[in-house]
Amino acid sequence: MVTEIQSTTQTLYDQDYYLWLRTTINQLRAGQFSSVDLDNLTEELENMGRSEKRAVKSLLIRLFEHLLKLTYWDVERERNEGHWKGEIRTFRREIKDQLKDSPSLKPYILEIFDTCYQEGRAEASDRSKLPIDKFPIALIGSLEQILDENWFPEYNHNHHGKAD
Template sequence: MDRHPACDEDIYAWTQEQARLLREASAVRVNLPLDFAHLAEEIEGMGKSDRRSVQSALARVIEHLLKLEFSPAADPCGGWRKSVREQRAAALDALDDSPSLRGRIDLVTAWRRGRGFAVDGLNQNRVDERLLPDECPYDLDQPLDDDWWPANRHALD
């Protein structure tokens, strides 16, 4: 018996499988008044939307982790920690709904975007963007771990 992912176990895997099955049904010309091609595209798009939301949340987590690590400012830190907690929760909720998304996360892209956002914010505090690593120093578990926080480099001086 074929085992298909259940919608309530992994939404992303389910959407991708349903899109594939609709395309197969369309190819064999199942005689139903359904627009298989567009249905498949829409269902597949639902899963891709979830993936984009996880990527976006991860980029924001990375942005604020970098600000916490590299900013000499003390006042906005509470807001950055709050943002990290909120975005971690959003990403983790989506990953709970779709565990297969974890393997589809593009950490390099999330890093590039998050670093860019952080550079924009840190420039206001006169932080040289060359201080920030070019490549992601985090593994995927760190930005998603509720208990992990980077040390502030200015506190170490």
């Protein structure tokens, strides 16, 4: 009987994910643990964790990209400043929301912080068509600073942000 139920839920998982999800939730709430499709449920939970990590990594890269464009891309600053600041505010809020919901992500963010900054530099260079060396190699701020809604990197006049 258990094999038959597992076979049915496996088929349901493959054919109608949303119905499988609702069925699994109902089984758990009803205490029907022997009926739960544990293999797929475990995999889904693992995927959720990976998804959270990917989302916060993407947000961090985008935040760095926009902070760098705002600070070093002189030619476009006046025209795009409002848009970039709006994006920065959104990315900051979304990262803070992720950390509020999952405080255990903070060590992960610190682990990927440098890499995300370098990826943000590359994105800023690609999108601005400025050489990557127009954006500083060294981190522009700490995690606390980049998440602070009132903080922006100081403009360094040695980097003009203009295409050569």
